[in-house]
Amino acid sequence: MSRSDATPDPYADPIAFGQRMQIRRQSRGISRPVLAGLLGKSPSWVKQVEGGQIQVPKLPTILRIAELLRVRDLSDLTGDEGAHVDLFIGPGHPRLAAVKAAIDAFPLTADRAAPSALHLRHRLDRAWTARHEAPNHRQVVGELLPDLIRDAQLAARQADTAPARRAAQSILSEVYSLSQFFVAYQPDSALLWRVAERSMVAAQDSEDPRAIGIAAWLAAQAHRDSGAFDAADAVTMEALRYLEPLLPDADDGVLSVAGALQFEAGYTAARRAQTGSAWGWWDRAEKTAKKLPADHYDMITSFSQAIMGAHAVTVAVELHQGGESVRQAAKADEKVIKSRPRRARHRIEEARAYQLDGQPDTALATLDKAFEAAPETIQYNGYARRIVLEETEARFPERRRRASELAVKLGLLAA
Structure with a gap:
């Protein structure tokens, strides 16, 4: 067999950024128009990047692409073996x-x-x-x-x-x-x-229905965070079908986990860029929350009336609705969230909203507040890490300084 007839070795030559981006996009089942919309670009721009017709985007855009495609190690997208930055995995805890x-x-x-x-x-x-x-x-x-x-x-x-x-x-x-x-x-x-x-x-x-619901809720999150949206939906829907007949007589614990699962369905829909479905599930979860006592706060899922404002911010951010996410952030009252890590997570979602809306300085200030609430939450949060890394490359010296100081706190840069 001649050399020209042999199967090409995919590792013989470096794979260009655009090819890596296309492979990741297709493996996630994301179309060019959907990715373009989430990036605020045109489908033709995505096609040209993937085809190598235009130059590799700048770091802020690369980081956003990595976030949307759930690329854990930045070098997997850039091909630069000297750029091992794990975006969605924090450090190993002692x-x-x-x-x-x-x-x-x-x-x-x-x-x-x-x-x-x-x-x-x-x-x-x-x-x-x-x-x-x-x-x-x-x-x-x-x-x-x-x-x-x-x-x-x-x-x-x-x-x-x-x-x-x-x-x-x-x-x-x-x-x-x-x-x-x-x-x-x-x-x-x-x-x-x-x-x-x-x-x-x-x-x-x-x-135990509550135990089953909580296990399903966490399994769905694990699937979704790995990019397996279909598997996340399958677990969520099966758990909701199991719990549905029990809800008329359910106690607050079972009702809370059902509401948490309803929001999970909306969260996954938002990650799929399915706007109507995402907000529809949020509405269902809010109706469930209103059936709970006003001061109820689930110790495991954080589900409550108080959390729904924070959940609205998350849905808007995942749908990349910059203005809507900021409006939801203004409505949400993080002070009523009893959990330190959940308050910090809400601050991170607010920071994502502000950055989407073109307010990077406010985003950094909000991440500082997240660090004050629970340092070990922000240190392990890929979205926070991405924002901080992006702003260390900002054109404005004062913003670069603030981002670099926060990057040091998070262990992303050496002191």
């Missing part, structure tokens, strides 16, 4: 190894009795409280999780009646859910999926 060891261990024998379900419930509630109240919430939760995981696993193994087993599995599922919050956006995606799957298995064994 407690990650200990948490991973506890998750991976399955001892078959034990020389002690498992704690009671009530004891585990109190510890788990304290862990959730710590997650919401501590600015260094990953550190605090990372210290509590290893023993909590081991004891919950032990309780599930030693349960000797059907009701006890179901109760133990419900707690174990929730412990894995807390673990997923800790593991998320850290450099061990296999561990994240292992935790998500174990949470769902334990939830199903528990036959």
Whole structure:
């Protein structure tokens, strides 16, 4: 066989930026018109970039393309092996190894009795409280999780009646859910999926509707954040079909997780640039929230009447509706969000809104407030990292300085 008849080696020559962009876009199932709309460009501009007819965009545009296509390492898009910047994964937390060891261990024998379900419930509630109240919430939760995981696993193994087993599995599922919050956006995606799957298995064994809904809610997020929108929708819709018959008589806990799932459907629709569907699901979630007491705040999902304003900002931002996202940010009152990390997340969404609306200085000021609320939230948030990196290249010296100072705090630049 002649050399010309051989299958081309895709790695023999460097792949141009435009080709990499096209491969990523097609693998995500995003059309040129949709990507163009989200970037504020024309479809012909996207086609010309992909075809190499026009030069590689500047860094701010590259970063936005990377965000939309969920490119985790910037070098995968640029081809520059010297530009390894992981946009959507934060640093490995010092407690990650200990948490991973506890998750991976399955001892078959034990020389002690498992704690009671009530004891585990109190510890788990304290862990959730710590997650919401501590600015260094990953550190605090990372210290509590290893023993909590081991004891919950032990309780599930030693349960000797059907009701006890179901109760133990419900707690174990929730412990894995807390673990997923800790593991998320850290450099061990296999561990994240292992935790998500174990949470769902334990939830199903528990036959507890709230546990099943929470496990599905977190699994949908994991799928969506990896770019698997169809899988995210499948999990969300199946969970909602399961919960729907229970809602007329549901308590606040089950109602909250149903509302959280409704918003997840809207969030995924917004990521798909499906405007009508996104706002339609937000409306359904808001109606569910209004059925809850005014002061209700779900400890796991944060679902509440108070959170719907923040959710509206997220939908508008994901749809790249700059003006609408700023209007929603002005309406939302982040002070009523009881959780530090959730307040910080809302500040990050506000910052995205301001940047979309052409207010980068306000965006940076808002990210500073997110850092004050919960440093370990913003350090692991890919959107915040992208905005900061982009503004370190700003034309204005004062903005570059502010962005660089924040980049140092986030560990993106050396001091």
